[in-house]
Amino acid sequence: MSYPLSNLPRVAQPAYVQGTLDTLLSADGSVEPAALSLADTTFVVLDLETTGGAADGGGITEIGAVKVRGGVELGAFQTLVNPGERLPPFITVLTGITEAMLAPAPPIESVLPSLLEFLRGAVLVAHNAPYDVGFLKAACARHGYAWPSPRVLDTAAIARRALTRDEVPNRKLGTLAQFFRSAVEPTHRALDDARATVDVLHGLIERMGSFRVHTLGDAIDFARAVTPTQRRKRHLADDLPSVPGVYVFRAADDRPLYVGTSKDIAKRVKSYFTASEKRARISEMLAAATRVEAVECAHSLEAEVRELRLIAAHSPPYNRRSKYxxxxxxLKLTDEPYPRLSVVRSLADDNAAYLGPFSSRRTxxxxxAGVYDAVPMRQCTHKLSLRTPIAACALAELGKCPAPCEHKITPEEYAARAAQPFRTATHGDPEPVIRSLVDRMEALSDRRRYEEAAVLRSRLIALLRATVRMQRLSAVTRLAEVVAARRNDVGGWEIVVVRHGRLAAAATSPPYEHPRPTLDAARMTAETVLPGPGPVPAASAEETERILAWLERADTRLVETSGDWVSPVRGAARFTDLLNRAEAAASGKDSSVRSSVTDRSDDARSLRL
Structure with a gap:
């Protein structure tokens, strides 16, 4: 089957185009703020004098701010502020500001509009910034002004990272101003302290250069509490591409330590060296890593699939999921006169029926156990002969087994009553098995045997979840080829070629060009995938499910398929609501254990917990 691909309307030109790692340019040619070099960044260095105490209880008495860029002062802002309250004597002694000086000064609500305009578009810098920012945010909240949430640099925090105790005994503004030989001495007056902080900022910017900190984003990350290992290994993120793909942290002997994926490799790897990364196992991994390898991919789906395959192939010690x-x-229904269920590790090309995959033997x-509760299937492991009977076990005496071992049931009758319902459930309608379990749960609930009903519910969940999953996988893996595409954010097309549920090729067409040449090239160079037994013959179930999630997106378009992509009309998918209800009840989100069966039109059954 084929479907038209080129009749979609053109999308608007994107607001941003991709540049290099450190220069993400907007459409008007300006640089994204976090990528600006510190020399090109506009800073407003601010200092407040207050009545003391916390931001929600104290008042501002003086504001001083200096706007600088590239070491040049662009402007200054200074004003006294009437706090509307008595000034503590120790503040007067400390700052020299008196109540007589504050009496004619404007209140903070009159000063805020001018101050916020002065801050517009700049990075706010302060010494012990949380204190000053806290007072300003509280003032804005009290008087109905929106806090602009500027990027903030704290010179005290940067000094704690950049300077050692041997260089400065503490990180007070006066100490740092003396260390950097500031032209202005801090005097506990707002404008003087702001100008002293400017000199401290410039000294710290020069010092941060030795830590490979050159952009605003780097400086903000540097000021946070990163570990010595993160700071020492930060260079591992250098020169990585800003494209979708997979990244591999490798040890000195080239062993893969950790595999990850991202739409932007460079940005994601950099995040491992910031304060936001606090996982203990990742810190241990970074200590052992010596380089980061990048595998560029056509788009995010290819990156996800490559990540799964690399993890499966190498089992990196610091990856937790998808390793094995x-x-x-x-769950296999054996091919013999009296079939039984057996847990197996692999699929065989035989006449047996299979259900799965299950993540563990316990599941x-x-x-x-759910099947045994629903149908009279034997649970023993004997190979039964049609000629020689053997003694029955206790289950036959309890009426839980039809005793095929004693030939009390013919193979044909056994198949109809026990084997066929399971076979049908795996590839068609599971209703007979599911309804039997739900009826038993209802009966136990009516007798107030809630614990036993809960056990049946857990068996129902395991059985129904596997049935829904397998039928969903089988629908796509039986197709020899599926070609699909979706628009990306820059006007091109992300293209995938899927064969028997395995990603065989991935490509991205250039923006605003017809995708057919790219699609044809992808098909010609795609991996040859041969069919095999079972619902996932050519890839892991997790890979096929990632592909299915991508194919089922609303903006994905099927281009060609080798056949009909269909699921059974009365298949397991119609019991998805029942599965969700059962899982909610099991997790405690739904306290109901009772269940009921009601008839609907066309003799369909609606089962609900």
Whole structure:
């Protein structure tokens, strides 16, 4: 089947175009603020004098601010402020500001508009910035002004990272001003202290250069509490591409330590060296890492799939998920006169019916117990002969097994009552099995045997979840080829070629060009994928599910398929609501354990917890 691809309307030109790692340019040619070099950044260095105490209880008495860029002063702002309250005597002694000086001064609500305009478009710098910012934000909140949330640099925090105790005994403004030989001495007056902070800022910018801190974004990250290991290994993020793909942290012997994926490799790897990264295992990984390898991908789906394959191939010690896809198990209905359920590690090309994959043997056994509760299937592991009967076990005496071992049931009758419902549930309608479990749960609930009903519910969840998952996977993996595309943010097309549920090729067409040449090239160079047994014959279930999630997006368009992509009309998917209700009840979000079965039109059953 084929579908038109080129009749979509053109989208607007994007507001931003991709540049290099350190220069993300907007459409008008300006540089994104975080990528600006510190020499080109406009700073407003601010200092407040207050009545003391906390921001929500004290008042501002004086504001001083200096606007600088590239070492040049662009303007200054200074005013006394009437706090509307008595001035503590120790503040007068400390600053020299008296109540007589503040009496004719404007209140803070009159000063804020001018101050906020002075701050517009600049980076706010202060010494012990949380204190000054706290007072300004509280004043804005009290008087109905929106706080502009500027980027903030704290010279005290930067000094704690950039200077050692051998150089300065503390990080007070006076100490730092003396260390950097400031032209202005701090006097506890706002404008003098702001100008002293300007000289401290310039000295710290020069010092940060030795730490490879050259942009505003780097400086903000540097000021945060990063570990010595993060600071020492920061260079590992240098020269990585700002494209979708996979990154691999490698040890000195080239072993993969950690594999990750991102729409922007450079940005994501840089985040490992900031204060926001606090995971203990990642800190341990960074200590062992010596380089970062980048694998560029056509788009995010290819990156996700490559990440899964690399993790499965190398089992990096610091990855927790997707490491052992070969450990999944399947529930197999054996191919013999009296079939039974068996937990197996792999699929065989035989006439047996399979259900799965299950992430653990325990989950598979839970689903098998659900089958035993629903249909009269034997639970023993004997290979039964049609000629020689053997003694029955206790389950037959309890009426839980039809005793095929004693030939009390014919193979045909056994198949109809036990084997066929399971076979049908795996690839068609699971209603007979599901309804039997729900009826039993309702009966137990009516007798107030809630614990036993909860056990049945957990078995129902394991069985139904596997059935829904397998039928969903089987629908796409039986197709020899699916070609699909979706628009990206810059006017091109992300293209995938999927064969038997495996990503065989990925590409991205140039913006505003017809995607057919790119699509044809992707198909010609795509991996050859041969079919195999089972619902996931060519890839891991997790890979196929990632592909399905991408294909099912509202903006994805099917271009060509080798056949009909269909699911059973009366398949397991129609019980998704039941599964969600059961899982909610099991997690405590729904206290109901009772269940009921009601008829609807066309003799369909609606099961609900």
């Amino acid at each position: 896809p070969e450990r999944v198990v399947w 598979a056994e839970l689903a098998a």
